[in-house]
Amino acid sequence: MNIGDIFPNFVANTTVGEIDFYNWLGNSWGILFSHPADFTPVCTTELARVVQLYPEFQKRNIKPIALSIDSAESHLKWIPDIKAYGNIDENTEFPYPIIDDQNRSLAVKFNMLDQDEVNSSGIVLTCRAVFVIDPNRKLRLSILYPASSGRNFDEILRVIDSVQLTDSHKVATPVDWKVGDECMVLPTIKNEECSSLFPKGVNTFEVPSGKCYLRKTPYPASE
Known part of the structure; x- marks a missing residue:
């Protein structure tokens, strides 16, 4: 996909049940960010950081949604680890969905693969993709990080601030x-x-x- 293309709709199972992406997005902006696997160190730090920054995303009318190549059941078991790492109250509701992509259909559809990173079974891992979608369903920002490098979400917020400012x-x-x-x-x-x-x-x-x-x-x- 290129900047300005319409981001395709999809239906997926998540930690909050099945969602239709367009319906879930509503009139908000969205940020979809992908992960190689559950219970992995870099991914855990990233998801915890997004929980910490969730009020900042809300200020900008942005809904975060994560994706990982494991089941929703696995994601739910992973969430307590994410909360613990982020020093987040264990009784606090996890604020955003994590998509179940265990069949890797969305990773393949959106070309979120890191050909240089494979798991112990020889399967290519999902890279750390970032897609920012506006309320008109247009792709406004795309960043691909290798699986071995954690994202800088402060920088991602900075670019979103720029995009939203230059829109108006x-x-x-x-x-x-x-x-x-x-x-x-x-x-x-x-x-x-x-x-x-x-x-x-x-x-x-x-x-x-x-x-x-x-x-x-x-x-x-x-x-």
Whole structure:
């Protein structure tokens, strides 16, 4: 899939029962992230981190959903370990579903495979895929990590902040940007439009080429 493609619907068994992905998503954004297997060290750290960050996903109208190549029954037995690692109260409801993909149908469908990582049976493991889907069912972000490398969910939230900001304002975000930082004015915006579009002002960085394309404006969301 390419950025901007419609993310296909699917039906799957999960830790909260069978779901239709589109119905489950509703009018929210979604983040689907995959895992090689239950009861594995890196995966346990990642799922615990998403529980800890769940309020941050809620602020952004995002529903997380995980996938692992084991049964829903196995996932449910794994959840207490995830809670323990994340220092999460064992009586707290686990806040997001984990998809049962023991037949690897979704891993294959969405090409979430790491050809360099195989298990003891010689089966190719699922990589650590990240798919962010908007309420229009479009794929807005895709990141593939190797099975051996844990994800940085703070970075994933940072990129989601950028995507959601640039959906509503005519800006792009520069290298290492974070919420509150200056943004870049889009190259398609004419100079004469800037005063009305960016009342906080625009600063142009002078470069040897003399081309006035590096234009910055203060973070616009508080306008």
